[in-house]
Amino acid sequence: MTIDVPQEILDALTDVDMPRLPPEPPASGLARLAGIDVPIYRAGCVVVGSGAAGLRAAVEMKRRGVDVVIISQSAWGGTSACSGSDKQTLHTANTADQGDNYRAMARAIGGGGAMDEDTAYVEAVGSSRMMASLQFLGLPLPQDPLGGTLRYQTDHDEVGRATSCGPRTSRLMVKVLAEEAIRLAVPFYNQTTAVKILTEGEGAERHVAGMLVMRAGDRRQENPLGIALFVSDVIVLAAGGPGELYRDSVYPNGCFGSLGLALEAGVELVNLTESQFGIGTRREGFPWNLSGTYVQAIPHIYSVDGEGAEHHFLAGYYRSTQELASNVFRKGYQWPFHATRMLDFGSSLVDLAIYSETAAGRRVFMDFNRNPPPVPGGLPFSLERLDEDVRLYLGKAGADQQMPIDRLKHMNPLAIELYRRYKIDIAEEPLEFAVNNQHMNGGIMVDSWGRTNLGGCYAVGEAAGTHGVTRPGGAALNAGQVFGTRVAEHIGAGGAKRPDAGRVPEAAEAGIVNLLSALLSESPLTVKAVRSAVQARMSEKAGIICDQRSVRQALVEARALNAEIRANGLAYGRAAEAVRGVQWRHMALASEAVLSALDFFIGRGGGSRGARAICDAEGEFLPQASAGPLEDYRFRRESEAHRQEQIVVRLEGDEIRLSIRPNRELVKGAKSFFERDWPAWLTGRIYDLDGGE
Structure with a gap:
């Protein structure tokens, strides 16, 4: 039986219209700096980035009375709004039919190592609140008839903490958060690119003084590059990851992140060795991750050489048709490449084979109208001849259709519909793809409140290097929401105020001179x-x-x-x-x-x-x-x-300096106690406003 989903439902979950931005507030004045008339904008906090994490931070700050603004290179054009997969995952505590042990969830989040224990616990315990607030804002997470959230297993996830609204989950998150930000009258400055963080003070007293930007709307004859100044003592870097770093990338075009921006300002980075790579369609067309049901439908994967000849190259890696087909399926929930999964004929041998084909100049495709051909001398493909975990999954899903396209249509018709929106009909033609860079797990080093080593500078979302080595699939979306809220709470407790009228940081003019040089x-x-x-x-x-x-x-x-x-x-x-x-x-x-x-x-x-x-x-x-x-x-x-450790990166002059720090640990056996700990909440001591961790 094939699930018949009405077209209007498919449309609503794939064509997600974003809200119209409100008019921008005007500049508060002009200052003559480095021979340029520079518009001046003032705010208690400037959030850099309009993705799900930045929007969450802005919404929560506005609710706490912080004078916050959002600047964005291209509103609704980043990874949150434009990226996804077959059923893009949100990873939260499993509340479908049982409670979740937050410490166990924290161990799973940090299971690959190089991750702070307090960060993992913050993400775990904050996930329930985050999911509930998104549902309150209108995120259509699926439920069973008794109100439990539907769940499934994802990458590096042992118990099934994943849920999804479909391929556009993060875009739907951006939509509901953007609508809330607009309702709360958070100012947006679009087509505004952060180009230099301004600082004041020395050593431990060094802190944010503002941000130089380049704005299309501020280009004038006397200011041809549109240089403008946001004066603020607090900034939140939420501009996503460095998607442009790799040629073979599944990021949307134009995703630069803020790692270089942060380095230039003396902000320390961490875990830059850790990224995620996996199969996906190339960014030259429609960049998209091919995890989940795309591969669980078990399409035929082949390559084409320069002469146009097809090669069933996976047959040179796996010993039987059953082994080949079962590992193609496992890419669904073992999507990221992992070195150890190349061993024992595991699922990352698929990634290695694809990598080798493309390095040899061949193009790689998956065809949903063909089952995998047999390996030489092997038995033909059969749904009855699959490894037990694969056979049981497809059986529970009712995916017993003869062809991959029919299995995909049964399990996830949205996966087909999404590509049709971009003029690619995978029901009719093969899909070209490759192994691509998809996510930076490292980034800006932060503490458990999202603070960096630069006073007044915070980082959230993929910009923050909080994800360790092997985060579960969808944990990054959760982390951005949890830390967006944490940062807002901390900034609100610190009483971020709009800078006084007339104040222009001393560093502004030198910053413009440096920029122009x-x-x-x-x-x-x-x-x-x-x-x-x-x-x-x-x-x-x-x-x-x-x-x-x-x-x-x-x-x-x-x-x-x-x-x-x-x-x-x-x-x-x-x-x-x-x-x-x-x-x-x-x-x-x-x-x-x-x-x-x-x-x-x-x-x-x-x-x-x-x-x-x-x-x-x-x-x-x-x-x-x-x-x-x-x-x-x-x-x-x-x-x-x-x-048990992380590599810290900082820029001193023109030199990259590296050091090692141990992961932060939770105090073993420590538990909260209401009467003892309530005063710290009442008085704000939990925010540690006078020092860092």
Whole structure:
């Protein structure tokens, strides 16, 4: 039986219209700085980014009386609003038919290591409140007839804490939060790109003084680049991850994040070695993750060479048709590449095979109108000849249809409908895809309230490096909501106020001079050249397969590129190109930071884990294929000690500095007690406003 979902329901869950932005409040005045008439805007807090995490922070601050504004490069154009998968996951405490042990959930969130225990617990205990508030705002999470939230298992999830509104879950989250922000009259400044954080003070007393931006709406003859100043003592960096860092990426186009912006301001980063890679459609068309039911339908995966010939390449890796088909299915809930899953003919051998095909210049497709052909000498594909976990899942789902497209239509018709919206009919034609970079697990280092090492600067969402090595699928959406609320509570408790009229930070003029010195029309360096160099280097030398020599050489090249940018600046023609010039300067710096951390990690004996296989001729692990051992992909074992620590990255002058810090731990056996602990809540001592952790 195929589930017949009315077209209007499919439309509502795939074509999610976003609210219209309100008019922008005008600037409060002008200041003549570095020979430019600069518009001045003032706010108690500036949130950088209009995705789900930034909107949550802004909404919760506004509710607490904070004078908050949102600036966005492109409202509703980031990863929250434009990315997803077959049934995009929200990972929260399981309340469908049983309570959840928050400490057990915290252990699952941080199970891959390199994650602070307090952060994992904050995310776990805050998830119930977060989900309830989203439902209150109108997020249509599915329920059973008795009111329990429908759940399923996702990546690195042992008990099934995942739920979903369908492929547009995060876009629906953005929609309901944006509607609430507009209802609360939170000001939005769109087409506004943060380009420099201004600071005052020295050492431990250094703090935020404002933000330089470039705004299309403020371009004038006397200010051709549209440079403007937001004066504020508090900022929240919520601009997402560095999607432009890789050529092979499933991020929407134009996602730059804020890692370079933060580094330039002396903000410390952490865990830059940790990312997520997985199969998805290329960003040149419609970038989308191919997890969940796309692969659980078990389509035929094949490659095409330059002569147009098809290759059933997975048959060279798996020993039987049953083993091949079962591991294609497992990519549904083992979607991210993980080095150890290349062993014992596991599911990440699929990723490795696809990576090898594309590296050889072949294009890879999945065809939902064909079942996987048999491996040479093997039995043909059959739903009765699948591994037990796969057979049981498909049986419970009622997915006994003959062809993959019919199984997909039965299990998740939205998955087909979504691609149709972008003129790709996977019911009629094969779908081209690759192994892509999808998420940065590292980022800006924060404490359990979202504070950075720079006073007045907070980070939430993918911008914050809180996710460790192997976060469960959907935990990032939860983390952004939980920490968006935490940050708002902390800022509200600190009494963020709008700066006095007339105040202009002393650092503003020097910041503008520095900005303009990096944008030189006569520079030999173009944005296109920098983009090409950074993206090719990262995809080819810092993807799922790495080795010490290649990473070291990539780092040398990245340092040389940044030295050239410092010496010659970046060329631009139109004002819009100047914005991209600043962003690519930041991306080049972020690339050097990632490669520095990765080189440091490998040099200290770092092994293979969530993001990457560290290949080494002396490595302890050797993946096997049906044709024999894959010696080129022999890789190192992960060091257990490295799970207990994190690599910290900071910029000092022009040099990247690296250090190690241990994961923060929860106090063992500590439990709250109402009468003892209530006064700390009443008096605000829980916010630790006079110090950091």
